[in-house]
Amino acid sequence: xxxxxxxxxxxxxxxxxxxxxxxxxxxxxxxxxxxxxxxxxxxxxxxxxxxxxxxxxxxxxxxxxxxxxxxxxxxxxxxxxxxxxxxxxxxxxxxxxxxxxxxxxxxxxxxxxxxxxxxxxxxxxxxxxxxxxxxxxxxxxxxxxxxxxxxxxxxxxxxxxxxxxxxxxxxxxxxxxxxxxxxxxxxxxxxxxxxxxxxxxxxxxxxxxxxxxxxxxxxxxxxxx
Amino acid sequence: xxxxxxxxxxxxxxxxxxxxxxxxxxxxxxxxxxxxxxxxxxxxxxxxxxxxxxxxxxxxxxxxxxxxxxxxxxxxxxxxxxxxxxxxxxxxxxxxxxxxxxxxxxxxxxxxxxxxxxxxxxxxxxxxxxxxxxxxxxxxxxxxxxxxxxxxxxxxxxxxxxxxxxxxxxxxxxxxxxxxxxxxxxxxxxxxxxxxxxxxxxxxxxxxxxxxxxxxxxxxxxxxxxxxxxxxxxxxxxxxxxxxxxxxxxxxxxxxxxxxxxxxxxxxxxxxxxxxxxxxxxxxxxxxxxxxxxxxxxxxxxxxxxxxxxxxxxxxxxxxxxxxxxxxxxxxxxxxxxxxxxxxxxxxxxxxxxxxxxxxxxxxxxxxxxxxxxxxxxxxxxxxxxxxxxxxxxxxxxxxxxxxxxxxxxxxxxxxxxx
Numbered sequence: 001x002x003x004x005x006x007x008x009x010x011x012x013x014x015x016x017x018x019x020x021x022x023x024x025x026x027x028x029x030x031x032x033x034x035x036x037x038x039x040x041x042x043x044x045x046x047x048x049x050x051x052x053x054x055x056x057x058x059x060x061x062x063x064x065x066x067x068x069x070x071x072x073x074x075x076x077x078x079x080x081x082x083x084x085x086x087x088x089x090x091x092x093x094x095x096x097x098x099x100x101x102x103x104x105x106x107x108x109x110x111x112x113x114x115x116x117x118x119x120x121x122x123x124x125x126x127x128x129x130x131x132x133x134x135x136x137x138x139x140x141x142x143x144x145x146x147x148x149x150x151x152x153x154x155x156x157x158x159x160x161x162x163x164x165x166x167x168x169x170x171x172x173x174x175x176x177x178x179x180x181x182x183x184x185x186x187x188x189x190x191x192x193x194x195x196x197x198x199x200x201x202x203x204x205x206x207x208x209x210x211x212x213x214x215x216x217x218x219x220x221x222x223x224x225x
Numbered sequence: 226x227x228x229x230x231x232x233x234x235x236x237x238x239x240x241x242x243x244x245x246x247x248x249x250x251x252x253x254x255x256x257x258x259x260x261x262x263x264x265x266x267x268x269x270x271x272x273x274x275x276x277x278x279x280x281x282x283x284x285x286x287x288x289x290x291x292x293x294x295x296x297x298x299x300x301x302x303x304x305x306x307x308x309x310x311x312x313x314x315x316x317x318x319x320x321x322x323x324x325x326x327x328x329x330x331x332x333x334x335x336x337x338x339x340x341x342x343x344x345x346x347x348x349x350x351x352x353x354x355x356x357x358x359x360x361x362x363x364x365x366x367x368x369x370x371x372x373x374x375x376x377x378x379x380x381x382x383x384x385x386x387x388x389x390x391x392x393x394x395x396x397x398x399x400x401x402x403x404x405x406x407x408x409x410x411x412x413x414x415x416x417x418x419x420x421x422x423x424x425x426x427x428x429x430x431x432x433x434x435x436x437x438x439x440x441x442x443x444x445x446x447x448x449x450x451x452x453x454x455x456x457x458x459x460x461x462x463x464x465x466x467x468x469x470x471x472x473x474x475x476x477x478x479x480x481x482x483x484x485x486x487x488x489x490x491x492x493x494x495x496x497x498x499x500x501x502x503x504x505x506x507x508x509x510x511x512x513x514x515x516x517x518x519x520x521x522x523x524x525x526x527x528x529x530x531x532x533x534x535x536x537x538x539x540x541x542x543x544x545x546x547x548x549x550x551x552x553x554x555x556x557x558x559x560x561x562x563x564x565x566x567x568x569x570x571x572x573x574x575x576x577x578x579x580x581x582x583x584x585x586x587x588x589x590x591x592x593x594x595x596x597x598x599x600x601x602x603x604x605x606x607x608x609x610x611x612x613x614x615x616x617x618x619x620x621x622x623x624x625x626x627x628x629x630x631x632x633x634x635x636x637x638x639x640x641x642x643x644x
Contacts, residue, residue: 009449015456019463080448102452102486105459153524168462170476172483179525191528218462218472 001116003027004045006036006062007078008055016049019105020112033057037065045073047116049108050095052079052086063093074115078103104173110163129162130224131208143208153178154199161212161222170219196220229380236376237369248361252354259348260326264309267328267343274341278334290317293342300331300338314344324349386410390419397426399433400499437496444493451486455479484610491612494552495599498619503546511543511550511643515575518554522562522571529562531584532570541577543643545624553620556613557582557639564637580641589637593630 003025007013013029021027028043030036033056040048040062048066052059059077066073075095079086087098096115099108117125117136127134133142139155141148150158160177161169171189178195196212204210213221274287274294284294308329313322325344332339386408393405405426407419458475461467467475497503519535526533543550561571561584572583595601597618600611614630617639621628627642 009453011453012449012456015453015460018460019456080445080452100490101448102455102482105456168459170462170479172476172480176483191525194528215472216469218476 001025001047001112002043002045003047003049003112004036004039004043004073005029005049006031006054006059007049007051008032008053009051015105016108020109033059033062036062040065040069040071044071046120047074047076047112049112050075050077052077052081052090060089060093063090063095067094072119074112074119076108076111076115078108104176106160106164106167106169106173107177109167110160110177113163127159127162129165129211132158132162132203134159134162143203143206146206148202148206150199150202153195154202157195157199161220164222166221166223168215168219168221172219174219227380229376229384233373233376236372240365240368240372244361244365248357251361252357255353255357256348256350259353260309263326263345263347264307264328267309267326267345268307270343270345271328271330271332271341275332275334275339278339284339291344295340295342297331297338297340305331305333311347312344316346323347383412386412386415387418390415390422394422399429400501402430402434404430437500441493441496441500444489444496447489448486451482451489455482458482488610488612491610491616495612495616495619498549498616498623501623503549503623507544507546508542509545509547509550511541511545511580512537512539512575514547514550515554515573515580518551518558519573521555522558525562526571529565530568531562531565534570534572536572536574538576541575541643543624549620549624553617553641554580556617557641560613560617560639561637577643579643581638583636583638585635586637588632588635593632596630597628 001024003020005013005016005027007016007029008031010031013031017027017029028039028045030039033054036054048062050059050062059079063075066075075097077086077090077095077098078101079090079098080101090098096118097111099111114136117127125136127136131144133145135141136159139152141150141155141158156178157174160174171192174192174196175189178192200210200212211222211224213223215221270292274292277287278284278294284296287294310327310329312325312327314325315321316323324347326347327342327344329340329342332341390407393407397405405423407423410416410419458479461475462472515535515537519533519537523533545553557580558571558573561573561582564584564586565571566585566587569585572581574581589596591601597614599615601615617628620626621641625644629640629642631638631640
């Protein structure tokens with residue numbers, strides 16, 4: 001996956017690049033409007049991460065530019081403004097998703113991958129992780145080709161884990177992924193534990209391996225031993 | 226007390242002092258003048274009697290009840306001086322003691338010396354004081370009445386510009402961007418006052434706007450550094466060399482950053498509602514908004530072991546921005562879930578008149594109406610930001626809804642009255 005990060009805050013761009021750069025992801029950074037347009041003229045990207053507020057122009061102008069160029073890149077907007085208008089304007093101009101600062105890098109990763117899947121495979125995609133297969137189009141999960149009955153939250157949780165495999169996910173990150181803004185009033189993250197317990201049970205009951213490793217006092221990691 | 230009433234009362238007080246002093250002075254002056262006149266008339270009578278003696282009239286014929294003349298052979302030096310005094314004597318007709326003026330003197334008529342002792346009825350002090358008091362009280366009441374009438378008539382005219390200024394200050398709202406303008410008045414003091422108020426309100430408005438902009442910008446600008454810090458911590462978590470004991474430190478740093486960021490967002494939301502940024506009024510199906518929130522919270526209530534019951538009337542329409550309505554309902558539900566008792570319940574009911582959300586819980590530590598204030602929490606150390614109900618209150622204010630918090634018999638009840 002080729003990714004362009006258009007973000008004027010260098011420290012944040014560095015974070016994103018260090019976190020996302022893997023064997024599968026090539027990540028480039030543009031720090032302003034001019035640089036972004038120059039890069040977009042020359043290269044093609046699978047996904048573009050766009051900060052709406054740029055020092056030399058509005059990020060929405062880049063959306064206009066991409067639309068004119070009939071670019072096929074997926075676009076994820078990041079903004080410090082949790083403003084409905086910006087969100088609507090961005091999505092209307094063809095952005096795929098909108099993320100408000102500050103975000104968890106794992107959340108960003110999951111969203112980027114979702115956009116990439118939708119764009120690249122037009123939704124007909126099956127994510128495989130050993131014996132686990134996730135059909136993101138029909139929201140179905142099967143283990144050893146046997147369908148697994150999961151609740152919506154359990155499905156989201158599993159997908160979030162697979163998108164962030166081998167990464168440490170804190171309870172906070174997971175809670176915010178599952179419940180969004182409503183998480184702020186839940187004083188404990190016991191309910192994350194509940195969901196993970198149920199998911200584990202269902203996977204092992206279907207003869208799947210337990211890939212969810214508990215990191216004491218912190219969170220979980222989904223990985224293949 | 227009104228200024229004019231105060232001034233009038235003060236005038237009346239001063240007037241009563243002046244009039245009583247005036248009465249005393251007048252009384253004394255009248256008494257002096259009368260005494261002088263009486264003395265003068267006694268002396269005149271004496272001269273007439275002297276003439277009569279000279280003409281050779283017998284002394285007995287000249288004596289009367291008021292006059293006594295005796296012939297004296299020797300005199301002392303001071304006997305020839307007029308000597309006046311006040312005395313009491315029997316009135317010939319009224320048969321009672323009356324004040325009289327008495328004059329005694331020894332005079333030389335031709336060659337002999339005669340001692341004159343003469344009295345004349347004197348003006349009664351009672352009559353004088355009665356007269357003075359009656360004149361003074363009449364004057365006092367007459368003047369007082371005129372003063373009262375005049376002060377109330379003048380005040381309504383004189384204080385008109387002042388009343389107008391007061392009215393304008395009363396209707397002034399810092400949040401509305403209209404400045405106060407005053408017409409010129411012919412009173413210098415009122416012009417000064419108006420000028421001062423104009424300056425002050427303009428400055429207050431300028432400060433308010435800049436403060437508003439500052440808090441909005443600060444909330445936004447805060448988010449990027451928080452995002453950077455959060456990202457760095459997440460990168461740190463990826464480090465394989467981390468010891469297990471270090472992980473909780475990172476976790477709590479992340480939690481603190483999340484709280485900081487939510488704080489910024491909540492404050493900026495409050496500012497936005499305050500700045501009427503959601504004034505685009507639309508008719509929202511409030512029932513649907515509430516139902517949607519109930520679905521969202523069903524899951525959370527189950528996890529927390531709370532029973533969520535709802536009784537929602539269909540198609541309750543409300544003139545409110547849909548996303549604001551959603552914030553309102555979810556903030557109320559969040560509150561009900563957070564301050565619930567273990568194995569408690571949440572009741573939500575909506576009809577055309579009101580939205581009521583109830584839950585059992587500990588009694589609040591502070592008066593319930595104070596819980597709508599910013600950062601006012603029943604439990605100060607709790608994880609909540611203390612802004613949820615402030616946001617609820619603000620939304621209600623802007624959308625002409627009335628919100629009440631009642632705690633009775635172990636049940637918290639939040640009631641939003643619909644218009």
